[in-house]
Amino acid sequence: MAFARPTGKHRAPNRLTRRTATFAGAAALATTGVVGTLAAPAMAAEAAAPAVDTTGLTQTIVIGDSLAAHVDAQAAAQKHEAATAKAAAKAKAEAKAKAEAKAKKAREAKAKAEAKAKQEREAKERAAREAERKRLNAYVAPITGSYVSTGYKTGGSLWSSGSHTGIDFHAASGTSVHAVGAGTVVEAGWGGAYGNNVVIKMNDGTYTQYGHLSSIGVSVGSAVTSGQQIGLSGATGNVTGPHLHFEARTTAEYGSDIDPVAYLRSHGVNV
Structure with a gap:
């Protein structure tokens, strides 16, 4: 196969041009499968050409492989970082x-x-x-640990009405006397035959009286609670000896008395 070259001012191709063309042709022929018939003469003609590694072709391939490896490594590193960050975020x-x-x-x-x-x-x-x-x-007995010595409605000349209007609790002089329940004092002082006495209006609307006291510890208008001491027992007024006279009434006045034993028992007091 011959090539005609123009004459005149055109110069012959230099070695680099020939070498490039030769390798390009060889590459093209190699892909067609006819390297044996066509490429051999051309390659023989260029036998004296420099080694392939001086053309830069191999160098270019090496750089490409290195770059690909670098990109792969970088991608792997980024993937690892992403996985690490994801794991950290999940853990967080x-x-x-x-x-x-x-x-x-x-x-x-x-x-x-x-x-x-x-x-x-x-x-x-x-x-x-x-x-x-x-x-x-709550209600309590007016004298702690005592007993009834004279009952309600007991008859005799000792009482102006002909009968006892309350009950008597056995008590020596100076024994503490307690309000049987909560209420307000409506009378505190001398009560004639009752001697020193206290009358309390109870919270349920009834009244209780405590007579023959040796001393009084409350005054009219005082609020008292169940079991509060209101005075001391004695023998003042019309008596034959020290004791506590106790009455339950519907009003504060004499003559409105009711059975004091039944009254106390109705409020849970054992007498």
């Missing part, structure tokens, strides 16, 4: 969720404890109020 989210769950549980436990404490406190307050209410509404 899980830790946050656990912390929130723990905090929620603690809040719930605290709220439960506070609710329980509130219920217990309210129960204690209710119990205290109930106990106070019972105490205020």
Whole structure:
């Protein structure tokens, strides 16, 4: 195969041009499968050409492989970083969720404890109020550990009405006398045949009287509670000896008396 070259001012191709063309042709022929018939003469003609590694072709391939490896390594590193970041984010989210769950549980436990404490406190307050209410509404005997020495409606000349309008509790002079229940003092002083006496309007609207006292410890208008000391027993007024005269009445006045034993028993007092 011959090539015609123009004459004149055109110069012959230099070695680089020939070498480039030769390798280009060889590459093209190699892809067609006819390297044996066509490429051999051309390659023989260029036998004296420099080695292939001086053309830069191999160098270009090496650079391309290095770059690809670098890109792959960089991609792998980025993938690893992404995976690490994802794992860290997941761990952080899980830790946050656990912390929130723990905090929620603690809040719930605290709220439960506070609710329980509130219920217990309210129960204690209710119990205290109930106990106070019972105490205020409870009745006691006017003389502790005593007994009735003279009964209600006992007849005799000792009483102007012909019969006893109350009951007598055995008591030595100076024995503490208590209000049988809660109420307000409406009389405190000399009561004629009753000597020094106290009359209390009870919270249920009834009245109680305490006579023959040696001393009085309350005054009119005083609020008294069940079991509160109101004076000391004695022998003042129309008596034959020291004792406590006790009456239950529907009003504060003499003559409105009711059975004092039945009255006390109706309020839970054992006499």
